[in-house]
Amino acid sequence: MPTFVLLNKLTPAGFETLHQNPDRLDAVQTEIEKLGCKVIAQYALLGEYDFLTIIEAPDNETVAHMSVDLSSRGTSTRVTIPAISAEAFKASLKGPTHLAR
Secondary structure: OOEEEEEEEEOHHHHHHHHHOOOHHHHHHHHHHHOOOEEEEEEEOOOOOOEEEEEEOOOHHHHHHHHHHHHOOOOEEEEEEEEOOHHHHHHHHHOOOOOOO
């Protein structure tokens, strides 16, 4: 399955919800999985973003649906980035090129 990196920034309401209920992190993971995605890893961050989540999903449409569902609560903003493993990227560079030199 394709891999995606999610960067989340909590709103003040999101921080309040999480502070009152830290187990909310587990609930979000369960919701992501109910939408057909698999959570590979989740990290709390210090800096511009508050959380980094790495997921696998069947396709872009599933990830778009998940992003809308989770963002519609108004507790976080999200950046979603498709990711390619280093091995797959390296293999693609060894294949035929489509650009004229």
